Amino acid sequence: MTTTTRFTTERRPLLARVGRGLRTPGGAIFVLLAILLVGLFLYNPSLGDPGQFMRFLGRTAPILIVALGQYFVIVSGEIDLSMAAIIAAQVVLAGNLIGQDASRILPVVLLMALLALVVGLLNGVLTTLFRVPSFIATLGTALVVSGITFYATGGAPSGNPVDSFREIGRGGIDKVPVFGFVPYSTIVLAVLVVLALVLMRRPFGRMLLAVGDNARMTALAGASVWWLRTRAFILSAFASTIAAIVLVGYAGVSPVVGQGYQFIAITAVILGGVVLGGGRGWVLSAIAAAFALEVLFSLLDFIGVQSTWRPAVQGVIILVALGVPLLRFTRRRSQTLRSNRPNK
Amino acid sequence: MKGKFVQKPRTKTMLFGVLGSLVLVLTACAPGSNTGTTPNTGTGSTASANPSFDQKTFDTENAQRTATFTGDPATPWLQYLPGAMVDASKTKLDHPGKVCFSNAALSNTWRQTGWITMQQQLKVLQSQGVISKLEARNAQDSDDTQVADIDYFINENNCDAYIIAPNSPKATAGAVERACATGKPVIIFDRGAGTDCETSFVHSVGGYAWGIDSASFIAANVKKGGHVVALRTAPGVDVFEQRWAAAQHIFEKAGLKVTDYLTGADPAKIKSTLSDEIAKGTVDAVWVDLGDQAVPAVEAFEDAGKPIPVVTGEDVLSYLRAWKAKGFKGFAPVYSAYQWRTALIAVGDLFQGKEIPKDWVLPQVPVPADKLDAAINANKGMPDGHYASFGGEDLPGYPTAWQKP
Amino acid sequence: MNGRTAAVRRTLGSTTATVYAIFVVVAIAGAILAATAGSAFFTEGNLESLLTATTVLGLVAIGQTLVVLLGSLDLSVPFVVSLSSVLAAGVMLGSADNLVAGILTAVVASTLIGLVNGLLVGLVKINGFIATLGIGLIVSGYLFTNYQGSTGQASPQLVAFGGLTLGFVPVTTILMFACLAIVMVLLTRTRTGMHVFAVGGDPEVARMSGVRNAVPVIVAHALSGLFAGLAGLVVVARLGVGSPQVGSQGGYDLLSIAAVVLGGAVLAGGRGSLWGSLGGILIFATIDSILGILQVNPYLKDVVRGVIIIVAVAVYARRSVPRRPARFGGGAR
Structure with missing residues (x-):
């Protein structure tokens, strides 16, 4: 939690960009990161200590x-x-x-x-x-x-x-x-x-x-x-x-x-x-996503998920991260396109 | 380009349905699944549930740990336990023989140390005119490659004897049997071969003994109810599984709480795993199934500013040196690296018509605290990855051959 | 239709010839090097080993070629090979009666995974690299959670089949060639086969010409899964047991892609040939064999492989005519 807010308060000029970007995939990652961090702190309160974190x-x-x-x-x-x-x-x-x-x-x-x-x-x-x-x-x-x-x-x-x-x-x-x-x-x-x-x-x-x-x-x-x-x-x-x-x-x-x-x-x-x-893509989103992945892996360890499932989780994340936006995108396009273009 | 291909949304929703159900079907049935029901992390798995545990082997190796070996203790690589011997009259050669060696891998420092010892032993046997040539193939941890390597040797048909260090026993069993069928002597060493057609199986006492040695030390130095973190290299490798099965058994009997992790021997993962454990609560001891894992474990305590608890390792010098320098309670079980030279000596004996044990069990003497200084002093100038039980002090090229990076 | 076939043939011809020329040069160099080391390259024993080494990778590369022709990739193959091996051995459990059930389970599961790859790439339009990486990771998680080390036992007939040879040619290698020939025919004689080249060459043009772009993509990925599954069966026949790691140990993903590219295929799609891919595999296998005979440190294999694929692809890229033929040049596109 502290980090996500830290990014926004310490570098003021970025504030506007973060706010606007939260609705894009590159911005949503910060929300995901925040949620994962809350989960991590719940499962391992000792990480709430700034030094430990x-x-x-x-x-x-x-x-x-x-x-x-x-x-x-x-x-x-x-x-x-x-x-x-x-x-x-x-x-x-x-x-x-x-x-x-x-x-x-x-x-x-x-x-x-x-x-x-x-x-x-x-x-x-x-x-x-x-x-x-x-x-x-x-x-x-x-x-x-x-x-x-x-x-x-x-x-x-x-x-x-x-x-x-x-x-x-x-x-x-x-x-x-x-x-x-x-x-x-x-x-x-x-x-x-x-x-x-x-x-x-x-x-x-x-x-x-x-x-x-x-x-x-x-x-x-x-x-x-x-x-x-x-x-x-x-x-x-x-x-x-x-x-x-x-x-x-x-x-x-x-x-x-x-x-x-x-x-x-x-x-x-x-x-x-x-x-x-x-x-397309913002460098800070990429960093945040890498951190989110690491937080997720630690969280899985704390919850007690077998470490052998780790690659599978990574695979699902890749597919969902890429698949869902594409589905939304094509769906929206198909609605606009269908009116003036015959299907296939 | 993307998205221009118009699709009905329903197809994609169905697609995810198909995907989801496939995942469910796959998870539900796993034919031949051999993990049992033991969860790996945190939930205190019990020895009785470990499918690798075998009470009979446990008892045998427990007895062999302290048994008296035949032969001079100054040359432990020639010692063996009394038992059936192999008649060597048929394997005697009147010329120096060519040996074909299918090696599972050289991907850890134990294997590298042993491989150097084996090559130096080869020089001795070559100068004695017993062995002409050692043709070696490295399977780089791949079962398929090793089977191909063994088949290549058989097809080429110019080996007077085979030495095989199997990658995984069951997968190489068929190829080992084909090698046996050639009628030439076949020596297996290190991991077993999943068959008993071989002429002789050279190994030090074994994984159970290793696990018993190290786990008993922890049990003796941690009070009942204490928390042990066990770091395991990889599942499914029989040597590691046996070490773990035996240790788990000892820990359970001693009433210790155990959390085990699979680390792939990745030091970064070991360190973060332990950092998390240290943050969560007390760790009274760390048990590892491979010496390489102990040093990063020790560092995790240092970095967290916590005193180092009992940490067992192996006779690899990086661990021995860290143990000496940092003064924690340590213990080094040994899986004798000199078995690499014994395998070659066994072939040499067969070529000379000397009988050898059918099951050549070598001693496996751990390094306790009072022998630590001696072990370090005897290996001054050796690299960190060197093993104290390399057993090559009397071979040509000592010590420089072992000091190459 | 005839013009199109001729055009396809033309694209197949050029680089493939170069690939085999390289193969011949490498083999001759190998024979000379082996002779200087006091050993022989063209012995029946060594040739048998060489052919065995090409079989598993060859099967994988058939599927990989199809997928690459469409401008996609299949990074899930090593895990499908492993999955096929553990499923087959797990169902067979050493019994002769379970042979068919074991083979069917392995083949169906592998094809299904290929199909899922195809649906993700063809319909959802996820990049092939990412989609197959994701599915591969999921399968590997499943494998490593449910299996530890060697598992199951192959049926005795399968093991016997794995050991059969005609002279020095393993029967499994002949099977691989048969698969290659069948796919070759499918690729050049069927409509979907033609569409593979069309969609791989230019998806937009193909679509506007009335091709359902998703169909060849889905079929190619499903076939890639199927052939990876068959490769897994060959592995079971050789090892006698299934292994969750055998695919990743073999590095079949990157090796098959490297072989396909060495065989003259263009990663962007539209160009490539099965025979070229086979040539690529033969080159790699020959180099492995030579380095093995010379007892060169196996890590140098990787160095040689790396240099070869970079140099080969750079040379192909230099020689290649513009990827899109002039509008009135040939009738194909």
Whole structure:
């Protein structure tokens, strides 16, 4: 509850947009999130404590960050399936190269940034200049990146990086007024969300939406379509990398870390009302949807639903989130169309 | 494009009806469903309801835990329990033999550690002129791939012996029987093969013993009515199911409250699961069915600012080191990683005409608190994923071969 | 009608030839590499393994090709394969009498799931990627909740059938080829088959030409479910038991899509061929086989696969003529 109102009170200029948007799929997600949060607090009152709640928000940060990255790609009309592979690669890089030597943190982080840049650029160039569909291009890079990662580690990476590096995922600032405890990961998340909001209001964001809506028109208007989309892929790769840094801090190195994140991210982005195929959707709705999904999964755990049902719940959500608006939409259209067009 | 295809609304309402009823039908009947009725989370499932629990095996392994093994305790990979032996006169070769190894996977650090030990053991047997070549195929956790791998070996028809580390016993049983039908020796190790045609089954005491060791430690250190969180890797894998079945049995007898979770060994999931448990109420002990899961569990208590309770693990160094550094009450049950070299030694013995046990049971000695320092010191410089029971101190390449990332 | 058939044939021809050319090159390279490693590639044993490896994926790829031709995808196949295997083994329970009941249960359930996919994509108009992902997740939730590890037992006749070979050719592989041929005929000789190409090529034009767009979509998805179900039966015949994980272990969703695309199909729909997809699978299986013989770390397989599909699709995209032929070019569209 506190967060939803926090978003509206802290950033005043957004107030009007939120109010107007509540009736769209992208706005309804905030209502859903509020309902789910009430449920979570009812089943686990200890989360009502601001410090506990911030910890909860902090541990969902990686998936929220991944959803943020996926948002840029989806809104530009493409899809990124390489996120989990990038996360795995970055986690292993951090674990193996930093090791127990704190002085290596900076060079290794720079190397990770370079890797993100290369993979993002590759995804973008393959998709745009080489006209490989993004589904195939990012699937291909995912296979290559994860193949190399597991080849280099023999299949089961282990060995955590030095504790000071992991602080970003594990630690936080204690005794903050109101919140009590603020994990660093929530600060990272907040900064990224603000940056994304700003970015989407700048010419780049506007053009990205335009490309997703109608690439041909945008190209004719003089914009560089390939460079816009490629930047979206680079942003996505960077989001995966930041999520990996938070994840390796939070959980440590493991072969399964980050597995399946891209599908949760895609689910979240779509649940947030972002149209697959691009051109429509608000970044904050996508984030809220990712958070709503995490709240829902925790709630299911608290209620005692078997964890094996989790994918099924995710599946139902995807279908309902996409199916219901389409049904409403086509129904409305069919009423207007039927008068002047014969059926089929 | 979307929505331009005009449809009568009623069709779609019907469609959702069809969808809904399909889901209902599917949920209602599950032919061959083998989960029993045990709910996984929170509702205190009982051992008697666990379909994997088998009292006879429990008793056997409980006795074998403390039994006296034949052979020198300094070389535990050669020890065995007295029993039926395999006549090796027919398997004796007059030339170095080629061994074909179908490996289920290398996707965890226990398997990686064992695989290194096996390769170093191979060097010894090659230099002795017993084994010429080890052709290995990795099925990457896939039953179908493993069956294909075994069939490939059989079709190629140039193996003098087979070593099979099955992925899942029942699914590979048919392929193992085909391998047996070639008349060449077949050695199974680690997980069972769901058949008994094999020449010898090499394994350390077993999953029940593992579960008994670790759960008994918790039962002894948590008072009656205490709350134990059990972290399980995956359902349906017999080694894990046996560990859990035995532990569940012990916990029930000790009157402990148990909440179990399936985690897929995902550290992020383990941490959030435990964070929620810590937020909900007290946790007196954490039991894991795989050592990798213990470290994130310990960290969850640290991050929440709570004292670390009893947390059991395994002899993987990441756990041993965390146990030593953080000083909580720990215990490391062992599933001996040196069985990987024993499997190869068994083949070598058969090639040389030396008889081997039909059921080669290896010792499985846990690491309690008083042996912790020794275990850590003996494995200085080894990576976090290394297992203390790797059993390769006397092999060529020690210690550098095990220190590769 | 004849002009249309010829046009369809033409589109099928070009890239498929390239695919098989690549396959031949890969196989020859494999034989040379295997020889340098002191082993042989063209042995009966290895060829049998290779054909076995293509069978399950081949069945899945038949359905996947149909779906991709329509511009949709089927991400639910691995879970349908698993579902089919546990249902078949669960109903058979090792008894010879339950053979037919087991097969029917598996096939009907798989086809129904394909049908639901088809209805969601064809009528509700949910994007195929999302609809099949959603249904796949639902099925996987059902599987993992109700089944843990291997389950049931195949009927003895089914196991015997799974082991039958004609020379070094497994009978299940012949069955797969038969399915492929039947679907080939359906695709080129029936009205719905033609409509698959029409709707996949341009749904608007197809609709305005009087095609009921939903019909081929629903049929293709239902067939994709059916063939995934058959693949599940082949798995049961091979393993003797059902397994809730066997489909995801095989990675049949992404692998079949990769094979279909490697075979020259265009993800946007309208172009692609069954023989091309089969060629794609053969290329993957050959590479797997070579890397297996050379005892290369299996994770490198993924690297090779990734590079191959990217390069192949980039090359196809470069060569391809504009997707919409000029209005007066050919009579087809």
